[in-house]
Amino acid sequence: MLNKQLLIVGAGPAGLAAAIEAKKNGVKDVLLVDLNMKAGGQLMKQIHKFFGSKEHRAGVRGIDTGAAMLKEAEELGVEVWLKSTCVGFFDDKVACIEKGMEDGSKKIIYLKAETIIIATGGQENVVRFKGWTTPGVMGAGAAQTMINVNKVQPGQNIVMLGTGNVGLIVSYQLMQAGCNVVCLVEAAPGIGGYGVHASKISRAGVPIYTKHTIKEVKGNGPNGRVSEVTIVEIDPKFNPIEGTEKTFAADTVTLAAGLKPVSELVKLQDIELVFNGPFGGWVPTHNEKMETTCPGIYVAGDTTGVEEANTALEEGKVAGVSAAEALGAISAAEADKQRAEIWARLDGLRMGPFGEKRAIAKKEVMAKFPGVRA
Ligand SMILES: Cc1cc2nc3c(=O)[nH]c(=O)nc-3n(C[C@H](O)[C@H](O)[C@H](O)COP(=O)(O)OP(=O)(O)OC[C@H]3O[C@@H](n4cnc5c(N)ncnc54)[C@H](O)[C@@H]3O)c2cc1C
Structure with a gap:
């Protein structure tokens, strides 16, 4: 002993x-x-x-x-x-x-x-939506470990959920690592993190959808990996507003929800x-x-x-x-x-x-x- x-x-x-x-x-x-x-x-x-x-x-x-x-x-x-x-x-x-x-x-x-x-x-907190267990859905911290510690891209086209400082900083680092950040999605009416981080992302032309959430992720990529992400606008009670869906081609979803x-x-x-x-x-x-x-x-x-x-x-x-x-x-x-x-x-x-x-x-x-x- x-x-x-x-x-x-x-x-x-x-x-x-x-x-x-x-x-x-x-x-x-x-x-x-x-x-x-x-x-x-x-x-x-x-x-x-x-x-x-x-x-x-x-x-x-x-x-x-x-x-x-x-x-x-x-x-x-x-x-x-x-x-x-x-x-x-x-x-x-x-x-x-x-x-x-x-x-x-x-x-x-x-x-x-x-x-x-x-x-x-x-x-990290997990967020559940249709398809949330599809390969290619991961925590933003995991993606950050992959690029900054293991020097591996988590994917090519990435949708980030969450605009607190973790979501913003990791999005920018993913871009620096050569990934395409398709968009950021935020349920709240405003960006959660520091404006200085958000500006760097906006200046690069990446859209940030506030008052939105992920509705569904489809896994028709190689080995069932993420192929498509549908986001939807939400009302002040966080209910999805029908007819506001937007669908993006993506192979990765990163979650930065606290x-x-x-x-x-x-x-x-x-x-x-x-x-x-x-x-x-x-x-x-x-x-x-x-x-x-x-x-x-x-x-x-x-x-x-x-x-x-x-x-x-x-x-x-x-x-x-x-x-x-x-x-x-x-x-x-x-x-x-x-x-x-x-x-x-x-x-x-x-x-x-x-x-x-x-x-x-x-x-x-x-x-x-x-x-x-x-
Ligand atoms: C993705 C992400 C990005 C962040 N970005 C920033 C930022 O930009 N700026 C900033 O100021 N803060 C940032 N933070 C927050 C900041 O990093 C943390 O507040 C800080 O690291 C907390 O320090 P800690 O020592 O309490 O925990 P951690 O740094 O998390 O360290 C805890 C350690 O405990 C170890 N551990 C856990 N359980 C066990 C066990 N049972 N046995 C042995 N070891 C164990 C873990 O492996 C880990 O190394 C970020 C956090 C995350 C998750």
Whole structure:
């Protein structure tokens, strides 16, 4: 049986930041596990430059931030296991890790951890329409992984459903990768993401159909693949308006209809959850230390409510500091001082038209935990 001081599940920006912060604060034994072949979480496919302030890496590509954080974590002595999935918790906090071997075989490793940080990120929502299981219908994140990580085009002619930032950014990246984006389809009356991203798409002549949805996908392509996509206008109650259908030849449909937290591990551990719409669904209640209702288990990043990379990173730092405090590596006073600085930055990130909603959502989630920061 392996014994670890701190186990962190998920090597996205939240998990990496947590590992770095814990190490910097004197935790000797930090294990970071991720089911992917590369560390960085969503950052490993974000080839575009980030917005925001200099302290939050504005102008730096997500992919470079992920690589720099992994390097820092490894230099600090964080043990990183890739291709390793945390599949469950059992009595007395034993975590079970299944490690992918070079030959494709699997090995189960059981370990004990004094503290655990769950930073398993978010996953895409699915949208159902006639033909939604046809080969060639996929999440926008999957298409983004194909072009930016695996260097493979998901298809030639693509219809994107959703105009939030993910839909807009991935559409543009698909165009940069040589795919033809046939159109974007959006149920809401307006575009969901930043105007600057939408403008780049419109300038390239790609139509964006707001107040529309996908009615049907036909699969008469090779091996039953998508061949045709029919979209339809919808009324304010989201009912299709007959006679407004438009049909396009396409071989791929990408879905960017929002994200939800990955919460399987928190559910397994019986951590108290609360439903929060703006955060994408069921999220673990936690306090200002990012500690859950299960003492010694912390959460950070999209697992606690879908936001963006910088908030994930800062929450990871809070969790790393709190784990260091719990393990006796730093005093409560020192941990409070560091957390106050990080929370000030988090408050700054949760300002403006998009941020304010998240600030309110965060307050609601944390209000469920007794004794939290007001
Ligand atoms: C398609 C897409 C595009 C995005 N584009 C942007 C953008 O342009 N700008 C921006 O700021 N934000 C963007 N985001 C959001 C941003 O990337 C996330 O908010 C951020 O990455 C969250 O960080 P995280 O560490 O919480 O989770 P993630 O980055 O998702 O990392 C979670 C990690 O946990 C691992 N994991 C999950 N379960 C297990 C398990 N059981 N065992 C082991 N490992 C596990 C996953 O493999 C993953 O590597 C995007 C998100 C998506 C999905």
